[in-house]
Every structure is written in C-alpha cells, then in structure tokens.
Amino acid sequence: MLKAEDQVAILLHEGLQSSKGKTGLSLLRYSELPIVAVIDAQFAGQNLQEITGIASQAPIVASVEEAIAYQPTVLSIGIAPSGGALPDAWRQEIRQALQAGWSIVNGLHTPMSADRELANLLHENRWIWDVRREPEGLSVGTGAARKLNNRRVLTVGTDMSVGKMSASLELNKAAKARGMRSTFLATGQTGLMLGHDGVALDAVRVDFAAGAIEQLVLRHAEAEIVWVEGQGSLMNPASTATLPLLRGSQPTHLILVHRAGQTSIYNVPDVPIPPLPKVIQVYETVAAAGGAFAETKVCAIALNTHHLSLSEAKAAIEQAQAETGLPCTDVIRFGAEGLLEAIVS
Numbered sequence: 001m002l003k004a005e006d007q008v009a010i011l012l013h014e015g016l017q018s019s020k021g022k023t024g025l026s027l028l029r030y031s032e033l034p035i036v037a038v039i040d041a042q043f044a045g046q047n048l049q050e051i052t053g054i055a056s057q058a059p060i061v062a063s064v065e066e067a068i069a070y071q072p073t074v075l076s077i078g079i080a081p082s083g084g085a086l087p088d089a090w091r092q093e094i095r096q097a098l099q100a101g102w103s104i105v106n107g108l109h110t111p112m113s114a115d116r117e118l119a120n121l122l123h124e125n126r127w128i129w130d131v132r133r134e135p136e137g138l139s140v141g142t143g144a145a146r147k148l149n150n151r152r153v154l155t156v157g158t159d160m161s162v163g164k165m166s167a168s169l170e171l172n173k174a175a176k177a178r179g180m181r182s183t184f185l186a187t188g189q190t191g192l193m194l195g196h197d198g199v200a201l202d203a204v205r206v207d208f209a210a211g212a213i214e215q216l217v218l219r220h221a222e223a224e225i226v227w228v229e230g231q232g233s234l235m236n237p238a239s240t241a242t243l244p245l246l247r248g249s250q251p252t253h254l255i256l257v258h259r260a261g262q263t264s265i266y267n268v269p270d271v272p273i274p275p276l277p278k279v280i281q282v283y284e285t286v287a288a289a290g291g292a293f294a295e296t297k298v299c300a301i302a303l304n305t306h307h308l309s310l311s312e313a314k315a316a317i318e319q320a321q322a323e324t325g326l327p328c329t330d331v332i333r334f335g336a337e338g339l340l341e342a343i344v345s
Contacts, residue, residue: 001129002195009037009072015079016040016051019161023107023190024078028054030169030194037067064093068100076105076193086110095121104128107189131189132203141210145217146250146294152217153343154251155230156283158258158273159265160239164230165191167257167302170331172227174340181224185216187231201231201241213248234282235273236265246287251296253343254283259304260316276324300342301328
C-alpha cells in the first residue's frame with residue numbers, strides 16, 4: 001500500500017522514551033520512506049536526535065493539526081497501548097488525519113478499516129491498512145522448511161522487547177553489504193510497516209502459527225540467507241510465539257538477544273532469567289526436540305546495551321563473551337559484522 005512518494009508522520013504520544021513507542025522508534029531508525037513529523041505532545045519542539053539517539057531531523061509536534069504543515073500523506077501509529085485498544089484522544093487525532101486526506105497505517109490490535117465512522121472520512125485513493133490481520137490460506141506446520149538448502153537464522157530472546165527485530169535488521173543490512181542474497185522476514189507489525197514480507201504472528205490462530213511461518217520461509221527459498229524476526233521468549237510466561245517460530249522456520253542458526261544486566265522478566269519480576277549458558281541450552285534443546293529436528297546452535301549473542309555508557313557496554317560485551325564463549329556485540333552501537341561472520345563461517 002505504501003508508495004515511494006509517501007511521506008510519513010508518526011503518532012508517538014508518550015512513546016519517545018518508553019517501551020510502548022518501540023514501533024515508532026523502529027520506524028524512525030529503519031524506514032526507507034521520509035519521516036516528516038513525529039507527534040508527541042510531551043516533547044513537542046524538542047530535538048528528536050537528542051531525545052532518542054536516532055539520526056533523524058524530523059520535527060516533534062504536539063498534534064496532528066500541527067503536523068499538517070509538513071505535508072505528510074500517511075499517519076503511522078507508532079505506539080502500542082496496553083491491550084492494543086485505541087484511546088479516545090487518539091481516535092480524534094486519527095479522525096483529523098483522515099479529514100486532512102492522509103492514509104492510516106494501523107499496527108494496533110483494534111482494526112480500523114471496518115470502522116464505518118473512520119471509513120467514511122477517507123478521501124479518494126486513500127486507505128486504512130490494518131497490519132495485524134491473519135493471512136488467508138493458512139495450514140498447520142509440516143516441518144517442510146528443514147529441507148531447504150539456505151541459511152535460516154532466527155533471533156531468540158531472554159525476554160520480550162529486548163531487540164530481536166533490530167538485531168535481525170542489522171544483520172540483514174550487513175549481509176546485503178557483502179553482496180549476499182539476504183532477506184529479512186517480518187513476524188510483527190513493525191517489520192510489516194517497514195515494507196518487508198512477513199506475517200503478524202500475534203494475529204494468527206495458534207493452530208496455524210507454525211504453518212504461517214513455514215509458508216513465509218518457503219516463499220523465500222531462493223534467498224541465500226533469511227533472517228527470521230524473533231518474537232517473545234521461552235522464559236516469559238506470557239509468550240506463545242517462540243515455539244511456532246522454531247518449528248515453522250526450522251532454523252539452521254540461532255542468535256540469542258539479551259538486555260545487558262537484566263536478571264528477571266520485565267513484566268513478571270519474580271520470574272528469573274537463567275544464566276546465559278542455561279538459556280542457550282534451553283533453546284538448543286527445544287530446537288532439536290531430542291533429535292526430531294536438526295541440531296541447531298546458538299552461534300552468537302546480540303547484547304542490548306542502550307541503557308549503558310560506552311565503557312559499561314564494552315565491559316558487558318566482554319563479560320557475555322567470557323560467560324558463553326560466543327561472539328557478542330551490540331549491533332546498533334558497534335555493527336553486526338562480528339555476528340554475521342559467526343553465521344557465514
């Protein structure tokens with residue numbers, strides 16, 4: 001739906017410095033379309049790069065009404081409120097965007113395209129894209145991806161929201177820079193909003209989740225290497241996505257993603273995160289399922305050190321390398337070449 005001539009405004013109220021703005025921040029970092037405005041009343045008028053560390057010159061404005069001056073054609077919803085529902089105040093801003101002639105990219109669980117009130121405000125040749133929709137024609141998984149000859153690299157995590165998508169995107173970029181036939185496969189709304197092929201896994205009925213990933217991987221059988229975006233964590237009691245990703249993609253390699261210093265599940269602090277060697281053992285054991293599937297190794301660690309100083313980050317990376325015996329880096333801060341080398345060699 002998005003076209004090369006589109007210009008994007010991101011709705012990011014209260015999300016510039018919180019985890020609920022993960023989608024919007026990823027759009028700022030990775031979007032190939034121009035971001036012409038960020039809508040966040042909390043930081044209106046301030047410097048976006050100073051707040052986020054992302055190299056973007058987009059202005060921060062307080063409302064959709066103020067963003068109109070920058071001539072966006074699309075409003076992307078970059079925030080994820082608890083439960084995915086649409087607050088009334090945001091709905092009013094979406095109405096204003098539609099009245100101004102913009103299209104809407106909606107990554108929330110609440111669908112908008114079938115909302116008659118919103119649909120009636122659409123201008124000609126404008127659209128509402130509900131990203132979280134189950135694809136048609138799904139079937140159960142069969143393990144067929146294990147017969148492919150390419151490399152299939154799945155990012156797995158010690159928790160949710162630790163940087164699995166960013167690690168996969170950075171590795172894909174590094175592989176392409178080497179001239180490899182490399183593809184990033186999106187499994188969440190953000191990757192789809194960035195224009196990548198994929199499936200919003202949390203919109204798929206659980207019986208068909210592994211099959212949906214299998215279909216996605218088989219579509220890209222000609223790629224030399226595919227980077228499958230990880231979701232959730234086997235350590236998180238709320239997560240249901242990791243096992244279908246393992247079974248559907250039949251990965252040849254795993255990259256473990258961890259937030260430096262985190263010792264328990266973020267939203268369930270009484271659930272500890274085991275030491276990294278134990279986490280690695282769990283993922284490799286589940287991936288192989290006692291020999292039902294091929295042995296698959298965690299071959300590197302992508303460490304999220306965003307919250308640390310440069311010296312602290314380097315120390316954390318050295319500690320993780322010593323603890324696991326595996327290559328480790330923060331791919332955002334220091335690049336992904338070291339982790340890519342662990343895959344291709």
